[in-house]
Amino acid sequence: MSVFFHSSGSDINIEVELRHLSAVVLSFGLLCVLQGILNISLRLALNEPTDGGETEEESCPQGWMMFGSSCYYISSQRRSWDDSRQDCVQRDADLVIIDSREEQAFLTGFTMATWVGMTDREEEGTWVWVDGTPVNKDGLQWALGQPDSAFGGEDCGDLRTMIDFIGLNDFNCSARNQWICEKTLWPLTSWCFPRV
Incomplete structure (x- = not known):
């Protein structure tokens, strides 16, 4: 079905624009599915035991996931x-x-919004992690337009995974979100630093 508008003596064919929009929406949907598959594959690959074997000391507690030398609880x-x-x-x-x-x-994609260990409570606009180190604003992905300190009180950080809003975000500390805990494995796992 073609839709035509007559404006200033020229016809505008909306059908072509709708086809382009449909192609963009379909492509974006396929990219989201691909990202999900890649995230799951990466998680599965990183959670496989190493050939050298791990000691009980080097594995994560039950219900926790491993990435690098850390365990994560969602x-x-x-x-x-x-x-x-x-x-x-x-x-x-x-x-x-x-x-x-x-x-x-x-860590992206486990939930739509999850607390992470960053805050700017000490000084507005100066984001630090719970261990006191500064957040590398340029080295991490922030959601579009973030941090924005909207509503005058967004001093805690979360990680968002929404169709058009993916990345770190500042949010009201009293809001209720899921969260991610992290603990470091000691000694470091053998697949990060091979045994000699």
Whole structure:
């Protein structure tokens, strides 16, 4: 079906534009599916045991996932940022500190919104991790337009995975989100640093 509008003596064919829009939407949907498949494949590959064997000391607790030399716990409940951090501390961990885009990619997609261990409570606009190190704003992916300190009180960080809003985000600390705890394995796993 063709739709034509008459404007200033010229016809505009909307059908062509709708076809282009449909192709863009379909392509975006396929990219989302591909990203999901790649994330799952990466998680499965990184959770396989090494050929050298791991000692009990080097494996993550049950219900935790491994990436690099860290174990991650993804909550199924929703709590404030402070309550989420307290839960991590009770698990001998803390809210996750994201050190690289690779780690961020690994953590992206578990939930739509999940607390991470960054805040700018001390000084507005100066984001730091729970261990006091500054957040590398240029080295990580932020959601479009973030951080924006909307509504005058978004001092805690979360990781968003929505169709048009993916990356780090500032959010109200009292809001209820899921969260990610992180603990480091000691000694470091053999697949990060091969045994000699």
